[in-house]
Amino acid sequence: MRVQVSAVFEQAGEILCMRYVYGGKDVYAIPGGGVGKNTLLHDTLIDEWKTELGVKVTVGNILLVGEAPATKRHTQTLHIIFEATDVRGTPKVRPDSTHSLDVAWVPINQLETSPLYPDVGKQLFDYFQSGRTRSIAFTDNCMERGYW
Numbered sequence: 001m002r003v004q005v006s007a008v009f010e011q012a013g014e015i016l017c018m019r020y021v022y023g024g025k026d027v028y029a030i031p032g033g034g035v036g037k038n039t040l041l042h043d044t045l046i047d048e049w050k051t052e053l054g055v056k057v058t059v060g061n062i063l064l065v066g067e068a069p070a071t072k073r074h075t076q077t078l079h080i081i082f083e084a085t086d087v088r089g090t091p092k093v094r095p096d097s098t099h100s101l102d103v104a105w106v107p108i109n110q111l112e113t114s115p116l117y118p119d120v121g122k123q124l125f126d127y128f129q130s131g132r133t134r135s136i137a138f139t140d141n142c143m144e145r146g147y148w
Helices: 041-053 122-127
Strands: 002-008 014-021 026-030 032-036 056-068 077-088 102-107
Touching: 002 026, 002 041, 026 102, 032 041, 041 056, 041 077, 077 102
Parallel strands: 002 077
Antiparallel strands: 002 032, 014 026, 014 102, 056 077
16 A cells, blocks of 8 residues: 655645646645655655755644545555645745646635545535644654553
8 A cells, every 4th residue: 555645734715736737637736745665754744845845844733534545557545634834935846856837826615626636625625614623633653652
């Protein structure tokens, strides 16, 4: 199973995305990437945001977790979507590190109908409409005390 992490940064009623074009249509992705072997989730996000957008990000709690079943083209994928609580710098696509065409700010009120990767626009819209009360606390070392 592949693991993908991404982080949602909201500002002024919009979320930061990366814009791609597939099949002649704009598609938006929540910034993040694949987790490598022996790489921490937060470290992956921090590195992806710096490499692809040229900014420093502070990663918060998990907003949602979703699974994408395997297809002929893609292996089964676990998506873990965090909140980005702070972004330092101005996000700008770095073409040497991504195929993204641009940064895009997608209005929260359009998330349900926007083509978003991963396809969690409805869930994010519901999250923001609920007053942001449903995040899941992230434990960065759940084996810290070494009972096993």
